[in-house]
Amino acid sequence: MVLTEARDASGTRVPETILEGKGAAHVGTGGHVVEATWSKAGEREPLVLTDSSGRAVELAPGSTWIELVPAADGSVSIG
Helix, strand or coil: CCEEEEECCCCCEEECCCCCEEEEEEEEECCEEEEEEEEECCCCCCCEEECCCCCECCCCCCCCCCCCCCCCCCCCCCC
């Protein structure tokens, strides 16, 4: 892991994030959660979200937030 010079609110250095490849996603949009797959072919390519049928996940209008969860020891709770 490579740390940047940036620091979060607690003063901890922020790791460099390189988002390429694909993986599982939980997309909260329009008041519900869609289990999806994210994919990103390269640094300058768009992030693509698809549902279990391979269709693009439609996001509700408004701000979009992405939370990156550590693959090795992260967890997600949806309630």
